Amino acid sequence: MSQFEHRFQIVVAAVPAEVHALLSDPEVLPELHPLIERVWITERTRTADGELLRFGLFERIPLGSIRFPNRYRGEIRKRDGDTSQLKLRGESWPAVTTHVRFRFEPVSAGTAVEEDLVVSAPAPLLPFVAKTAVEAHRRQLEAVRERFAGAAGARRPA
Numbered sequence: 001m002s003q004f005e006h007r008f009q010i011v012v013a014a015v016p017a018e019v020h021a022l023l024s025d026p027e028v029l030p031e032l033h034p035l036i037e038r039v040w041i042t043e044r045t046r047t048a049d050g051e052l053l054r055f056g057l058f059e060r061i062p063l064g065s066i067r068f069p070n071r072y073r074g075e076i077r078k079r080d081g082d083t084s085q086l087k088l089r090g091e092s093w094p095a096v097t098t099h100v101r102f103r104f105e106p107v108s109a110g111t112a113v114e115e116d117l118v119v120s121a122p123a124p125l126l127p128f129v130a131k132t133a134v135e136a137h138r139r140q141l142e143a144v145r146e147r148f149a150g151a152a153g154a155r156r157p158a
Contacts, residue, residue, distance in 0.1 A: 001095065002123040004130035008115040010141050014148040016104035016111045020083035022144060023102055024076055026055045032143040035059040035136050042073075050079040057090070061132060072096075096121045096129055100137075110148070115141065 012019050022028060029036045036059045043054040053076045060067035072092035079085075088100040099118040104111050117137055121129040 001120050002126040004119045004121075004126055004133075006117045006130075006134050006137075008113075008117070008137060008141055010113050010145055011107060011109050011111065012113055012145050012148050013110040016106055017083040018148070019104050019111045019113060019144065020086055020102075022147070024053075024078050024086050026053060026057075026074065026076060029057070032147075033059075033136060033140045034143075035061060035132075039074075047077075050077065050082070052077055094122060094125070096125065098133060113141065113144070 022032075026039045026041065029039050036057055038058040039055055041053065041055045043052070045052045045054075055074050055076075057072050057074055059070050059072070061070050062068075070092060072090050074088065074090040077087045084104055086102040086104075088098075088102075090098040090100075097120045099116075099120075101116045103114045105114075106112075115137065117133060119126070119130050119133050
C-alpha cells in the first residue's frame with residue numbers, strides 16, 4: 001500500500017460555522033464534488049462527543065474518454081460545538097482509502113479553510129488515484145468558495 005498527501009488552502013467569504021455546516025452534510029456533496037453523482041445516508045450515530053455519519057456514494061471517475069462508475073463508503077465525524085475542524089474518510093475498491101481533515105479559522109475576509117488529503121492505494125494505482133483526487137478536491141473547494149461568494153448577505157466574522 002502506498003500513500004500520497006496534499007494540502008489545500010483557500011479563503012471563503014463566510015463564517016467558520018457556515019463552511020463547516022456545508023462540508024459536514026454528505027447530501028450536498030453531489031453539488032460540490034465534481035465526480036460524486038449520488039449520496040445515501042446509511043447510519044447516523046451519536047457518539048460521546050458528537051455524531052458519526054456513514055453513507056454510500058456513487059461517482060464516475062474519468063478514465064480516458066469514458067467515466068468509470070465507482071461506489072464507495074464514506075463517513076464524517078462531527079464533534080458537538082466544534083466548528084473548527086471536520087474529519088472525513090472514504091473507502092473504495094480496490095483498497096483505496098481517503099482521509100480528509102478540514103480546519104476552519106476565522107479571518108478578516110471570512111474563513112481560512114485548510115484541507116489535508118491523504119490517499120492510500122495499491123502502488124500501481126496511486127499516481128492515477130492521487131491525481132484524480134487532487135483535481136476533484138481542488139474543484140470541490142472552488143465550488144465551496146463560489147457558493148459563498150454568491151450567497152446574499154454572507155456573514156463575515158467581526
